[in-house]
Amino acid sequence: MTDIFLILVGAILVNNFVLTQFLGLCPFMGVSGKVETAVGMSAATIFVLTLASACSYIVYHYLLLPLGLEYLRTISFIVVIAAVVSATEMIMQFTSPFLYRILGIFLPLITSNCAVLGVALLNINQSHTFIESVFYGLGAAVGFSLVLVLFSAMREKLDQCDIPEPFQGPAIAMITAGLMSLTFMGFTGMVQ
Amino acid sequence: MTALPALLNPILTLLGLGLGIGSVLGFIAKRFQLESDPIVNRINNLLPQTQCGHCGYPGCKPYAQAIAEGEAINKCPPGGAGTIRKLANLLNLEELPLDATHGVEEVPKVARIREAECIGCALCIPACPVDAILGAPKFMHTVIESECTGCDLCVEPCPVDCIDMVELHTQAIAAKQQDHLPCINCGLCIDECPVEILPHTLYRACDDENLELAESLKLQYCIECRKCDNVCPSGIPLVGYYQAAKEKLQLETMEKIKANNAKKRFECHLERQERVKVEEEVLREKRAKLAQQNKSKTSNQNIQAALERVRARKNEKPSP
Numbered sequence: 241m242t243d244i245f246l247i248l249v250g251a252i253l254v255n256n257f258v259l260t261q262f263l264g265l266c267p268f269m270g271v272s273g274k275v276e277t278a279v280g281m282s283a284a285t286i287f288v289l290t291l292a293s294a295c296s297y298i299v300y301h302y303l304l305l306p307l308g309l310e311y312l313r314t315i316s317f318i319v320v321i322a323a324v325v326s327a328t329e330m331i332m333q334f335t336s337p338f339l340y341r342i343l344g345i346f347l348p349l350i351t352s353n354c355a356v357l358g359v360a361l362l363n364i365n366q367s368h369t370f371i372e373s374v375f376y377g378l379g380a381a382v383g384f385s386l387v388l389v390l391f392s393a394m395r396e397k398l399d400q401c402d403i404p405e406p407f408q409g410p411a412i413a414m415i416t417a418g419l420m421s422l423t424f425m426g427f428t429g430m431v432q
Numbered sequence: 433m434t435a436l437p438a439l440l441n442p443i444l445t446l447l448g449l450g451l452g453i454g455s456v457l458g459f460i461a462k463r464f465q466l467e468s469d470p471i472v473n474r475i476n477n478l479l480p481q482t483q484c485g486h487c488g489y490p491g492c493k494p495y496a497q498a499i500a501e502g503e504a505i506n507k508c509p510p511g512g513a514g515t516i517r518k519l520a521n522l523l524n525l526e527e528l529p530l531d532a533t534h535g536v537e538e539v540p541k542v543a544r545i546r547e548a549e550c551i552g553c554a555l556c557i558p559a560c561p562v563d564a565i566l567g568a569p570k571f572m573h574t575v576i577e578s579e580c581t582g583c584d585l586c587v588e589p590c591p592v593d594c595i596d597m598v599e600l601h602t603q604a605i606a607a608k609q610q611d612h613l614p615c616i617n618c619g620l621c622i623d624e625c626p627v628e629i630l631p632h633t634l635y636r637a638c639d640d641e642n643l644e645l646a647e648s649l650k651l652q653y654c655i656e657c658r659k660c661d662n663v664c665p666s667g668i669p670l671v672g673y674y675q676a677a678k679e680k681l682q683l684e685t686m687e688k689i690k691a692n693n694a695k696k697r698f699e700c701h702l703e704r705q706e707r708v709k710v711e712e713e714v715l716r717e718k719r720a721k722l723a724q725q726n727k728s729k730t731s732n733q734n735i736q737a738a739l740e741r742v743r744a745r746k747n748e749k750p751s752p
Contacts, residue, residue: 303445303449309445312446315446323453323456323457327457327460330464331460331464333464400617400633
């Protein structure tokens with residue numbers, strides 16, 4: 241139980257995927273313009289990342305390992321992630337058009353979110369069990385969502401501020417992201 | 433040669449993985465199939481549904497069909513620049529100015545019959561694409577104003593020119609307020625607002641006429657208490673801006689409802705025409721058949737009988 245808790249805290253705060261490991265920066269900068277879109281992206285990511293880390297665990301341990309094809313893991317994980325994303329999209333479009341409309345374009349965008357692939361590969365590197373993998377994926381996604389929502393809220397506030405011209409737009413966003421990253425460094429060493 | 437078997441295993445594995453995933457996806461796609469709204473319908477929903485035919489097509493749906501097949505999007509005068517912009521957004525095309533050969537954008541109008549002059553010829557009734565003219569032959573007609581789309585198709589067939597196109601009485605949108613200083617983002621209005629909207633952000637959205645944004649900024653929550661007006665150091669009449677935006681939104685909603693109605697009525701109109709055509713066809717066939725039967729059976733006898741009658745009368749006449 242404590243193991244899982246430590247994995248969650250480690251993935252959310254200490255080794256935050258965006259601010260400490262610098263994975264998934266594209267959506268972090270891309271969809272953080274408004275809190276609404278950020279929340280949509282977060283929800284989609286939490287769902288897909290958890291599912292994808294479970295699926296990639298199964299593929300790796302029950303298909304690639306027995307056949308001795310560990311070196312194919314990157315390409316097969318990409319295939320699995322893409323499949324999970326498109327399956328999720330189709331099912332969601334059918335069962336919940338409302339949710340589908342909110343998540344909209346973000347769902348397919350997750351395919352290219354490197355945090356998803358990163359979680360799958362790190363699960364293997366750190367030799368997690370199945371349960372641990374799932375919670376590691378969940379933790380990574382929650383951490384991603386946390387900083388994404390925080391960051392978008394800040395950017396919304398920034399839009400209302402009188403920013404010197406050279407810093408407007410992406411420049412101030414980058415500076416903000418850097419400062420956020422610095423603050424998250426404060427968690428270092430809390431969990432090994 | 434020795435490399436081949438070593439390669440075969442990974443290739444087969446990946447192939448199998450791909451096939452497995454592909455079939456699962458295919459199954460899901462089949463199981464959760466959703467009939468998507470075809471592009472023609474989406475285009476049609478953006479058109480104003482006046483069914484006026486200014487574009488050169490008999491109604492909005494045929495024009496939508498034509499647009500889907502590559503027709504220019506700037507041939508709809510009733511829709512004007514707004515419709516062109518929406519179409520350009522939907523189809524990812526460039527925004528074009530309205531093609532003046534098909535007419536110019538005008539204020540919305542409705543047809544009105546000068547009832548004293550109407551002779552009851554009923555020629556305007558079939559011309560109306562949305563069946564909004566009420567009347568019968570030799571009786572006065574009238575236009576159901578709430579259903580009229582202002583297409584002016586009924587004006588031309590009228591032999592006595594008793595149909596006028598009159599401007600629809602829409603509420604005039606409040607004009608922009610008097611000059612004032614620009615918003616300085618001081619935030620005084622935020623603290624004042626009793627319903628906790630962001631008055632200065634909302635003001636900017638209203639000023640840009642970005643109604644969608646204004647709505648998402650809770651335009652409708654404003655109770656128009658004018659507290660923000662009173663504290664604004666720039667003297668911006670904020671509530672005036674909100675009222676104008678609200679009015680515009682309401683107008684847009686009403687137009688949307690009306691367009692939806694007109695679309696339905698046009699569809700019913702087409703359906704009825706189709707039905708009448710089929711019924712007439714059936715009736716004509718029936719009559720032709722009957723006539724054929726009668727002809728083959730009795731035509732000769734009838735003629736003979738008639739000739740007999742004529743002869744008998746002729747013989748009768750000179751006798752007295």
